[in-house]
Amino acid sequence: MMGMNGDTACAYAVKQCNPEVVAAYPITPQTIIVEVFSEYVANGEVTTEFIPVESEHSAMSTSIGAAAAGARAYTASASQGLALMYEMLYIASGLRLPIVMTCVNRALSAPINIHGDHSDAMGARDSGWIQLYCENSQEAYDTVIQAWRIAEHKDVLLPVMVNIDGFILSHTLENVAVLPDDAVKKFIGEKKIPVVKKPNGELTPYVLHPDYPVSMGAIDLQDYYFEHKRQQAEAMKHALRVIKEVGEEYGGLTGRRYGLIDPYMMNDAELAIVVMGSTAGTAKYVADLMRSKGVKAGVLRVRSFRPFPRDEIVKALSKVKACAVLDRSMSFGSYGGPLFVEIRSSFCYECQKPIMINYYYGLGGRDTPPHLLEDVFYDLKKIAETGKTGEEIRYLGLRDDREADNYKAELISFKDLNEGKIGGR
Amino acid sequence: MSEEKSWREIPMGGLTWLNSIEYKTGEWRSFRPVVDHNKCTRCMQCVIFCPDIAIKYKPDVNMIEINLDHCKGCGVCAEECPVHAITMVKEKD
Ligand code: SF4
Ligand code: SF4
Numbered sequence: 001m002m003g004m005n006g007d008t009a010c011a012y013a014v015k016q017c018n019p020e021v022v023a024a025y026p027i028t029p030q031t032i033i034v035e036v037f038s039e040y041v042a043n044g045e046v047t048t049e050f051i052p053v054e055s056e057h058s059a060m061s062t063s064i065g066a067a068a069a070g071a072r073a074y075t076a077s078a079s080q081g082l083a084l085m086y087e088m089l090y091i092a093s094g095l096r097l098p099i100v101m102t103c104v105n106r107a108l109s110a111p112i113n114i115h116g117d118h119s120d121a122m123g124a125r126d127s128g129w130i131q132l133y134c135e136n137s138q139e140a141y142d143t144v145i146q147a148w149r150i151a152e153h154k155d156v157l158l159p160v161m162v163n164i165d166g167f168i169l170s171h172t173l174e175n176v177a178v179l180p181d182d183a184v185k186k187f188i189g190e191k192k193i194p195v196v197k198k199p200n201g202e203l204t205p206y207v208l209h210p211d212y213p214v215s216m217g218a219i220d221l222q223d224y225y226f227e228h229k230r231q232q233a234e235a236m237k238h239a240l241r242v243i244k245e246v247g248e249e250y251g252g253l254t255g256r257r258y259g260l261i262d263p264y265m266m267n268d269a270e271l272a273i274v275v276m277g278s279t280a281g282t283a284k285y286v287a288d289l290m291r292s293k294g295v296k297a298g299v300l301r302v303r304s305f306r307p308f309p310r311d312e313i314v315k316a317l318s319k320v321k322a323c324a325v326l327d328r329s330m331s332f333g334s335y336g337g338p339l340f341v342e343i344r345s346s347f348c349y350e351c352q353k354p355i356m357i358n359y360y361y362g363l364g365g366r367d368t369p370p371h372l373l374e375d376v377f378y379d380l381k382k383i384a385e386t387g388k389t390g391e392e393i394r395y396l397g398l399r400d401d402r403e404a405d406n407y408k409a410e411l412i413s414f415k416d417l418n419e420g421k422i423g424g425r
Numbered sequence: 426m427s428e429e430k431s432w433r434e435i436p437m438g439g440l441t442w443l444n445s446i447e448y449k450t451g452e453w454r455s456f457r458p459v460v461d462h463n464k465c466t467r468c469m470q471c472v473i474f475c476p477d478i479a480i481k482y483k484p485d486v487n488m489i490e491i492n493l494d495h496c497k498g499c500g501v502c503a504e505e506c507p508v509h510a511i512t513m514v515k516e517k518d
Contacts, residue, residue: 094438094439095438095439096437096438097438157437194437196436196437196440197436198436198440199430199434199435199436204436204440206436206437206438206440213444213445213446214440214441214444215440215441215444215445216438216439216440217438217439218439218440218441219439220439223429224429224435224439226432227430227431227432227435228432228435228437228438228439230432231432231435231437234432
């Protein structure tokens with residue numbers, strides 16, 4: 001047992017995995033990972049080649065180069081950093097390189113904000129990366145270790161993004177149970193190189209090696225690009241199975257089992273909150289509170305957002321009367337947040353489905369204390385009793401959540417502006 | 426490309442089955458570099474600048490040699506040669 005915050009827990013897990021290359025650029029709230037890891041390097045506790053790059057774009061490029069040469073590569077980022085990596089994210093997944101990255105979720109500018117929300121990762125949700133969202137620092141540690149096994153599985157071969165909520169997890173001290181170094185080493189095993197069949201029938205290792213010259217990611221036009229994307233879709237489908245298998249095997253080792261979803265008190269739940277990340281912890285606490293008041297409350301935490309465990313979510317929610325899906329990022333102009341939209345469409349052809357409402361919450365690190373989640377359960381109770389959904393898209397913890405009708409800017413011409421029509425200096 | 430294969434039959438990641446030695450980029454060329462070995466001072470500028478690494482210095486004959494299988498005719502060598510020893514000549518159609 002060690003006292004660690006989420007960032008240190010990730011760095012410690014990476015230390016035990018001892019990847020060949022870590023290329024990273026510091027950004028709040030991910031900085032501690034890079035800082036702590038560079039100490040491990042300086043102390044000789046790892047044999048990792050640590051490359052302090054000049055930007056996140058380079059961090060991902062370097063990871064791609066390293067992984068293409070057969071190395072295990074790790075990086076970490078957040079917010080604007082992840083946004084700067086965007087172009088390279090698609091290259092990592094398109095080249096099928098099993099890179100592991102921690103994304104310490106943080107809001108995106110503008111206005112500038114350093115605190116936790118899921119806008120950064122959600123912007124990259126279609127980049128072909130597996131996305132796992134952690135509830136606490138223990139899970140962050142456990143997931144970084146499992147991530148290599150998922151990423152490098154022969155049926156998957158996709159990069160994995162381990163998401164932890166900025167500050168709430170990254171900077172909060174927690175008790176984290178750690179494995180002995182050799183148990184981690186044994187669990188992740190030796191890095192293997194994929195062998196692929198060329199169209200002429202010959203086998204070739206999928207790695208940059210002078211004895212087996214190949215080009216990766218070469219131009220792929222109308223004739224084959226589509227086929228390669230179809231392969232990635234298939235790999236994501238396999239990942240649904242592999243994430244569960246690896247989570248089970250890890251559970252056998254540690255007693256902490258992980259799956260695609262994490263249902264809490266869902267067996268007989270009539271009202272449920274669906275949420276990702278650290279807020280699930282608060283929601284579980286509130287569900288206990290509601291249970292003590294005789295309300296059949298439950299929480300469904302979605303751990304894997306990519307691949308999206310559609311079947312498991314439908315199964316977990318189908319008997320619920322009303323559920324609230326909580327989104328910590330906005331999809332502007334969309335009818336609901338990313339998690340809500342996906343869950344609602346999962347139920348499209350189901351006969352038995354709960355009444356669903358969507359809450360945007362916690363943007364820019366806005367606090368989501370238990371009483372707000374209690375309010376959500378009371379809203380759900382009313383909906384279940386009356387059968388009336390009311391407002392489908394709602395805002396939790398926002399001052400004045402009435403529908404806006406007069407929120408707009410006024411325009412002024414430059415001429416009027418220069419003539420001082422509206423004050424100024 | 427002769428026969429188009431399904432997504433199940435092709436290697437992942439856009440892996441090419443011809444490596445850059447086998448793949449003859451010289452087939453695109455519309456202009457060919459021609460070296461005047463009398464003018465050439467063996468300064469090696471063209472060897473460094475050629476983006477296709479198509480120019481080599483042959484010490485046995487003390488001459489530079491252009492590999493026309495891979496020279497794509499970009500003209501960088503002709504542009505960079507300080508003594509204008511390389512001229513670009515139109516390929517015949
Ligand atoms: S024309 Fe271009 S490709 Fe050909 S030898 Fe000169 S520099 Fe190289
Ligand atoms: S740059 Fe010109 S002078 Fe120099 S080696 Fe090439 S051809 Fe000869």
